[in-house]
Amino acid sequence: MTEPGLIAEVLSQVWFQFFLVAIFGFLTGLEFREYILLRSKEQPEVPSISLGTTRTFTFVAVLGFVLYLLDPGFHLYLAGMLGLILFFALFYHQKLQSGQPGLLQPLISLVVYTYGPVMMLQPPWFLVLLFVAIVFILSARPFTQQLTKNLEPQEISTLAKFLLLSGVILPLLPNHPISTYIPVTPFKIWLAVVVISAISYAGYILKKYLLKRQGYLVTGLLGGLYSSTATTVVLARKSHLLKQPDPALNAGILAASGIMYLRLLALIAIMNASLTPHTLIPLLLFSTIAISGAILIDRTAPESTQTLPDLGRSNPLELGIALLFAILLVVMMIITQQVISHFGQTGLNLLSFGVGFTDIDPFVLSILSGHYQTTSLQQLSAAIIIAAGSNNLLKAFYAVTLGGLKTSGRIAFYLLTLGLGTIGYGLSMSMGLW
Secondary structure (H helix, E strand, O other): OOHHHHHHHHHOOHHHHHHHHHHHHHHHHHHHHHHHHHHHHHOOOOOOOOOOOHHHHHHHHHHHHHHHHHOOOOHHHHHHHHHHHHHHHHHHHHHHHOOOOOOHHHHHHHHHHOHHHHHHHOOHHHHHHHHHHHHHHHHOHHHHHHHHHHOOHHHHHHHHHHHHHHHHHHHHOOOOOOEOOEOOOHHHHHHHHHHHHHHHHHHHHHHHHHOOOOOHHHHHHHHHHHOHHHHHHHHHHHHHOOOOOOHHHHHHHHHHHHHHHHHHHHHHHHHOHHHHHHHHHHHHHHHHHHHHHHHHHHHOOOOOOOOOOOOOOOOOOOHHHHHHHHHHHHHHHHHHHHHHHHHHHHHHHHHHHHHOOOOOHHHHHHHHHOOOOOOOHHHHHHHHHHHHHHHHHHHHHHHHHHHOHHHHHHHHHHHHHHHHHHHHHHHHHHOOOO
16 A cells, blocks of 8 residues: 555554544644633733633543544534533533633634544644634734734724725626727726725734834834835834935935835736746845845844834725725826837836826836737837836935935945936846846
């Protein structure tokens, strides 16, 4: 018998399934015991009422396995579950009497009760996944407490509205072009909005709730996910208040531009993967240069006690922001279509250079979502790279004007060099030199 066949044979044996169910029940009990001990340390004044831990969870897992094995029709199994529910109801009533409304132990016990049928009806990896999920829920107590303490109530409603528009409205939108002047479908337009908002939202949540106490370098990295230009503006204003240049602030500004390249690469891979072969090397190259430079600058910075600036960002999932972005996207598509039709590649290069001094996301997504039949993939890729380069020129200008030549002159020079290098690479691509 081959090795895979031998493993399958062992997994099908009742004694081995029983052994695994008992072991996972026991391990779940151990994990819950650690949870109880941690909670007792955090709240020593609150007496802990528990059903038990290791032996109780092992028994519950074995009970579910045996009852299902004796009656695969689920009659005995459901009767056992009903008995557990009644017992847990009495237990929970006692907890309420002592001022402890937590339902976690009865709920986890019911999940452990399903270990037996899961082992016999599903692949073994599903039982492992179930166990890992319980471990994660129990060990995530400090994280969830911190998150719920700091989470603003409107954040959840905003996320719910956006998920409604993304998961319900998006599939209903037509996937055919609106008109000859707009080379994209309504589905593609809203999909672009969903993708860019989701990436921005990731940076927004990480910075606002999870890593808000980190240094300027992390601020720049996470701010680049949302908007490298906005991050540059905030950090440049911060540097203007200082009497001497702060290398850590400069590192944050350069890191934001480095993440911008990776952000563009992610958008390309999601929205129009056919452009990835043309943009992968330059975007990774300039991102590596920027982020590596930021790390080297940050290492030379003395330990700072300055308060990190508030990036002043609104939730990127707010419907007003999403709808405004959709309108800008359509407008940019119309402009791009007309420029390509009347001025060809030269006009597209000039347009991409010009939009770099604004928000480049609508332009980049108009390139990725549209159908420009007279322009090659390499030329479209070059336009995206040129826009990224000119956007760095804008950030260099912001760094000097907002931060001052003394405190931000060096980082402005780095951004200027990075931008010119990116533009040069994009122009050489448009001319077919790469």
